[in-house]
Amino acid sequence: MADLSINLAGIKSPNPFWLASAPPTNSGYQVQRAFEAGWGGAVWKTLGEPILNVSSRFSALSYNGQRVAGFNNIELITDRPIEVNLKEIYETKKKFPNHAVIASLMMEPKREKWHEIVKRVEDVGVDGLELNFGCPHGMVERGMGSASGQVPELVEKQTYWVKEVAKTPVIVKLTPNITDITATAEAATRGGADAISMINTINSLMGVDLDTWNTIPHVAGKGTHGGYCGPAVKPIALNMVAECARSPYINVPISGIGGISNWRDAVEFMLMGATGVQVCTAAMHHGFSIVEDMIDGLNNYLDEKGISSVMDIVGKAVPKYSNWGDLDLNYKVVAKINNDVCINCNKCYIACEDTSHQCIERLNDENGNPILKVREEDCVGCNLCSIVCPVDGAIEMVEVKDRLPKMTWNERQAAIAKYSMANVSSE
Numbered sequence: 001m002a003d004l005s006i007n008l009a010g011i012k013s014p015n016p017f018w019l020a021s022a023p024p025t026n027s028g029y030q031v032q033r034a035f036e037a038g039w040g041g042a043v044w045k046t047l048g049e050p051i052l053n054v055s056s057r058f059s060a061l062s063y064n065g066q067r068v069a070g071f072n073n074i075e076l077i078t079d080r081p082i083e084v085n086l087k088e089i090y091e092t093k094k095k096f097p098n099h100a101v102i103a104s105l106m107m108e109p110k111r112e113k114w115h116e117i118v119k120r121v122e123d124v125g126v127d128g129l130e131l132n133f134g135c136p137h138g139m140v141e142r143g144m145g146s147a148s149g150q151v152p153e154l155v156e157k158q159t160y161w162v163k164e165v166a167k168t169p170v171i172v173k174l175t176p177n178i179t180d181i182t183a184t185a186e187a188a189t190r191g192g193a194d195a196i197s198m199i200n201t202i203n204s205l206m207g208v209d210l211d212t213w214n215t216i217p218h219v220a221g222k223g224t225h226g227g228y229c230g231p232a233v234k235p236i237a238l239n240m241v242a243e244c245a246r247s248p249y250i251n252v253p254i255s256g257i258g259g260i261s262n263w264r265d266a267v268e269f270m271l272m273g274a275t276g277v278q279v280c281t282a283a284m285h286h287g288f289s290i291v292e293d294m295i296d297g298l299n300n301y302l303d304e305k306g307i308s309s310v311m312d313i314v315g316k317a318v319p320k321y322s323n324w325g326d327l328d329l330n331y332k333v334v335a336k337i338n339n340d341v342c343i344n345c346n347k348c349y350i351a352c353e354d355t356s357h358q359c360i361e362r363l364n365d366e367n368g369n370p371i372l373k374v375r376e377e378d379c380v381g382c383n384l385c386s387i388v389c390p391v392d393g394a395i396e397m398v399e400v401k402d403r404l405p406k407m408t409w410n411e412r413q414a415a416i417a418k419y420s421m422a423n424v425s426s427e
């Protein structure tokens, strides 16, 4: 069995699976049950003021039989008094000294407020702090959450204030509601952050009821934008983690969050640079016990790969993530249809004919049965046919071996510039 324990900027936990700051971490009762179920850490539901909330709060995007493909909420931070949370954090940490208990904090952008809350949570024994610069609704009207998180100077300044007094590692949780997350990630590191976490939820409106014309969800007939999360946001989150991981200016560990539902998702985030992961929607959908499969799956994966520590996979895929200008323009794949498996549903034919490069032909085999065949010289290797194909193994994308030597866009432009310069100087 591999060693699953992680160390994120000095915060240790028995495995990389933490519950994200959200309803599953709202109380000591919940966090302690989560630890018993196997979670390695928990970021407590964000502490701050005021203690207010709305009803109703959640909605979900069901897609093609998946009940919760995406999840949306308009709730605020903790709805329990700070004293109660502090007492329960203290009790939880006493009972589970080896698990990571992180206090998520959201304050008005005032130095003394940050100093005060940091001292209070550190006094009850938290292992680290997570600064919530991410929530997109409710608190932003008072300059908190993503209102702070969208302004690099505010991220830097508030991180700095926290670092002035913090004795435990400081994680800065970033909002995805920004054009370039590396700008705020860099600001966090300039402020002294020991780690960054991403993503918080994405601005969203889940839907409109066609009969009442109310938004979904609504509060007494009025709606507002909420925060989107769950499986649908995973590709957005993974890209943001990868962009930060490959930035030469961001040299702190990353806690990956966003749509992580199973061990495979977690491994992808870790390969792309996350030192550990946080989960919210999947736990809200299926309960704490999902962590058992996550631990087993991760263990088996590492054993099969002969890797002795989960920390050894962190960032291993980052060098494979690059700029478009570094892609080999002469690399080519083409689709091959396996007629033994193909059920002739014509989905690939329709997709290619209507929306791609018209390179699939409908033919008959020697017995007169209909078959589909790719005209390889016209196939651009876009993958669309294999994406719409409902049968595993019916379409394979195969590399074309005889092709021109590797040439990227950047190499091409450099060669053109060199050629132009040579011509100018010989004139």
Ligand SMILES: Cc1cc2nc3c(=O)[nH]c(=O)nc-3n(C[C@H](O)[C@H](O)[C@H](O)COP(=O)(O)O)c2cc1C
Pocket (backbone or CB within 6 Å): 020, 021, 022, 023, 045, 046, 071, 072, 073, 075, 076, 077, 078, 104, 132, 134, 135, 173, 199, 200, 201, 229, 230, 231, 233, 257, 258, 259, 260, 278, 279, 280, 281, 282
């Ligand atoms: C109902 C709900 C409440 C949340 N509350 C908080 C919060 O108080 N503080 C915070 O930092 N993030 C909060 N989040 C965001 C999550 O911590 C997490 O960043 C986001 O849901 C993405 O992860 P997921 O796709 O696994 O859900 C909340 C999310 C949900 C769904």
